[in-house]
Amino acid sequence: xxxxxxxxxxxxxxxxxxxxxxxxxxxxxxxxxxxxxxxxxxxxxxxxxxxxxxxxxxxxxxxxxxxxxxxxxxxxxxxxxxxxxxxxxxxxxxxxxxxxxxxxxxxxxxxxxxxxxxxxxxxxxxxxxxxxxxxxxxxxxxxxxxxxxxxxxxxxxxxxxxxxxxxxxxxxxxxxxxxxxxxxxxxxxxxxxxxxxxxxxxxxxxxxxxxxxxxxxxxxxxxxxxxxxxxxxxxxxxxxxxxxxxx
Numbered sequence: 261x262x263x264x265x266x267x268x269x270x271x272x273x274x275x276x277x278x279x280x281x282x283x284x285x286x287x288x289x290x291x292x293x294x295x296x297x298x299x300x301x302x303x304x305x306x307x308x309x310x311x312x313x314x315x316x317x318x319x320x321x322x323x324x325x326x327x328x329x330x331x332x333x334x335x336x337x338x339x340x341x342x343x344x345x346x347x348x349x350x351x352x353x354x355x356x357x358x359x360x361x362x363x364x365x366x367x368x369x370x371x372x373x374x375x376x377x378x379x380x381x382x383x384x385x386x387x388x389x390x391x392x393x394x395x396x397x398x399x400x401x402x403x404x405x406x407x408x409x410x411x412x413x414x415x416x417x418x419x420x421x422x423x424x425x426x427x428x429x430x431x432x433x434x435x436x437x438x439x440x441x442x443x444x445x446x447x448x449x450x451x452x453x454x455x456x457x458x459x460x461x462x463x464x465x466x467x468x469x470x471x472x473x474x475x476x477x478x479x480x481x482x483x484x485x486x487x488x489x490x491x492x493x494x495x496x497x498x499x500x501x502x503x504x505x506x507x
Contacts, residue, residue: 294315296313297318298310298311298312299311299318325382326482329482330385330480330481330482331480331482331486331494332362333362333363333369333370333373333478333479334347334362334363334365334477334478335364335365336362336423336506336507337423338423338506339420340424342364344364344493345363346361346363346364346496346499347361348360348499348501349361349503349507350503363490363494365490367476370479371446371472373485373486374436374449374481375441376481376485377481377482377485378437378438383435383436383452384435384436385479385480386436386479387476387479388430388434388477389428389429389431389432389475389477390431390475392406392428393406396460399460399462399465400465401465401467402470403468403470403471403473403475404470419473419475428475430477430506430507433454434451434452434453435452435454436449436450436452436479438450445469446469446472447468448466448468448469449472450465451467452464453465478507
């Protein structure tokens with residue numbers, strides 16, 4: 261249609277018709293989205309609270325974070341990527357951006373920004389690789405959890421080697437809710453998983469800081485915690501990367 265007409269109104273009308281057809285199909289298979297819902301939770305005093313609301317009302321009243329201001333900061337030290345550059349993944353869209361992009365920074369910057377945001381009372385969205393140094397039952401994430409080198413004589417890959425060989429990738433999202441600091445440096449992090457309280461330790465991991473170094477690939481930070489110099493870096497033209505990139 262776009263090749264045959266430049267009439268924007270006609271194109272939008274056809275788009276609306278196609279959206280209606282999709283809505284009809286999905287509603288038949290999955291049911292219509294609820295116009296109202298009940299949200300139940302426990303407050304800080306363990307008292308049960310109930311909210312009867314609509315999706316729009318809930319968003320307007322309780323979504324206090326401006327998601328447009330949340331920036332993805334990556335630590336991807338691959339052979340084909342540089343620090344202080346913005347990268348953008350092809351065909352990877354989000355609701356708020358046409359293409360998902362990230363600012364590639366050294367790992368210490370990710371930690372500094374995460375601590376600032378935690379001190380501001382906002383938990384930190386974190387993307388990481390989970391499969392290698394994890395003990396789910398004890399709720400521990402630690403780079404030295406398993407001694408593969410002594411048992412199997414396997415050399416530990418650096419983060420750059422592991423990413424470049426696609427040995428690790430951004431495979432799971434969790435929420436950093438706290439950090440333990442000694443002598444001005446983080447020692448371990450409190451991480452909430454999304455699988456409920458019946459796994460890990462009441463739904464949480466204790467993540468050693470060395471795990472952050474090796475396996476955390478992304479944090480999402482509010483713009484207000486970035487320095488002026490860091491904010492200027494976001495004005496770069498993003499460098500496109502492949503959809504199968506391990507980030």
